[in-house]
Amino acid sequence: MNKKQKKNLIRIIVSAMLMIFLGFFTGKDKQIQGVIRFVLYLVPYIIIGYDIIIKALKGIKNRQPFDESLLMAIATVGAMALAVYKDGDYTEAIAVMLFYQIGEWFQSYAVGKSRKNITELMDICPDYANIEGEDGQLEQVDPDEVEIGSIIVVQPGEKIPIDGIVEEGETTLDTAALTGESLPRTAKKGDEVISGCINMTGLLHIRTTKEFEDSTVSKVLELIEDASSKKSKSENFITKFARVYTPAVVYSALALAILPPIIRMVIGMDANFGTFIYRALTFLVISCPCALVVSIPLSFFAGIGGASHSGVLVKGSNYLETLSKAKTVVFDKTGTLTKGVFQVTAIHPSKLSEEELLHMAAHVERYSNHPIAISLRDAYKKEADGCQVSDVEEIAGHGVKAVVNGKIVYVGNSKMMDAIGAKWHNCSTHIGTIIHVAIGNEYQGHIVISDVVKPHSAQTIKSLKSAGINQTVMLTGDIKKVADTVAEELKIDKVYSELLPQDKVSMIEKILDNKKSENDVVVFVGDGINDAPVLSRADIGIAMGAMGADAAIEAADIVLMDDDPIKISTAIKISRKCLRIVNENIWFAIGIKLACLVLGALGFANMWLAVFADVGVMILAVLNAIRCLFVKEIDCR
């Protein structure tokens, strides 16, 4: 509880006790009448309502009439005035104000509590960095002040404050707060480590490679905090609704207070002003749209918070909303469904020795970061020998050519061999990616590389199907045979293989054009390496395992912190649950309010019901919204 909440709680208790006390002494036989009675009851009313009255007056002064303080002020002052004329029962006015304040208090408490819950979930921000001083003593400094290339020391139990490379020490890292992955990761000298991980066992010396504000942890926090500023359709609807709704209710209340009595007078009945003014006041109490205005953004915020806790970063409420309508999921194969770690499984030279063929291929791929290049270099350990490699040229969708020891060597797929006119032939024994090698334009043989499917990929597809995804599609630059084998293993509906990066974009466009209705959302999942254009073209782009890959984080709408595909299914489930809760709250709040308005107009609802319609609904909606925070993990065993 903060100061304001404490103060208001005391006001609520004091005024409630005073009211009961007064009721006890003045209620039954009404010994105390007239002005004294009014003044006595005025005391608890002022205690509980003074700030509302002041706020209402300020509202009028600033020409902001339709605010809830004014509504409450009019309603309770009106009830007081009616009591003076009618029966001297002031309790109702005080009770309404009291209940309103209790509701406000509870709301402020609940929102504060959930705000704390959510920020605790996202409590990955380090407060300090340790720098070793000249005398060997550790000194705590603001992470903002650490320059790139400084050595920071992270003790066991501390968070890594800034991204960097381990210079000294070995340890296990807890990445759960960042990725939702509970399995610890080991880090040793030379490994890259990201900020936000908790150092569990050993002392680490880390050389920073980024400034604090560019480090993973700062990026992630900024992303989450910005997320709720991209508003969803539901939120915009509520804002618009609130803008129309409050004035509409106020004018209806005015009409309800004036029109029926006038009509009754005209047709010769008793005008009965008191009854209708009372009904109008009830109207005003019901009118505040706060339940909606607070619970919808809160639901989204809690949903985004819960998602980030399990390693799914959503960049805006609007994306969460769109994702919930996903009907088609398109996957990139490599790095998404498969590990993307290629291994050389066979070497079939035509003239050279196996070793020599691998040697040439590894040299050509010396500077490339493509997974195939890495696996070729991994297979040929002596790559860093003295051979001359120059004029390296990467030809997208074909391969790489380079001059090795004075000879032009081509390493690539069959398209590349066709292009240079080398007479290639396919591998008859192995399935996998075939890397052809040619020197000059003479074919030298091929190397077979294959990729391994990730352990949770099949489970992911199954889980997506049961979550109501109609269609799963796989796009890959890989050859048809490999793609078909993987697709069959994972039970994917459609496969498009041998695509160049630009083909993937046109493929996505084709899928988008073939949508049955506007509401069928197409999701694309990629690992962020050279599929940024596809990520931004799809209705929702999900980048996975994108820690540190800035371009992918930029282009994607949703970022999965680790590279486990099951998180795709988790993300869709979170979005569905969140949207379900949002809709529940919209219908529940609007429904109850409209019902109470009708009952109020007909005279069946009193102030008490009205107060429930206002604050009771709001509290229930807030509690419902908090449910978005809890994410059920999908069991993969």
Added chain:
Amino acid sequence: MKKSYKIDVDCANCAAKMEEAAKKTAGVKDATVNFMTLKMKVEFEEGVDPMDVMPVVRENCKKVEDDCEIFYKK
């Protein structure tokens, strides 16, 4: 130029009103108020000094919602 300020406000509807008021202030290109994180992000128009604009933003917000605060001073 974009800047983020801590704010204090009690209800979500009031936060929405503050956002409207901040947006209409001269020198402000765009503003968003995040009720859950209690932060106001203000995008300023080019060539204006945030320290000149923020007092006006605060004043305008105070007009629509008396019970609010923007912490823009260091």
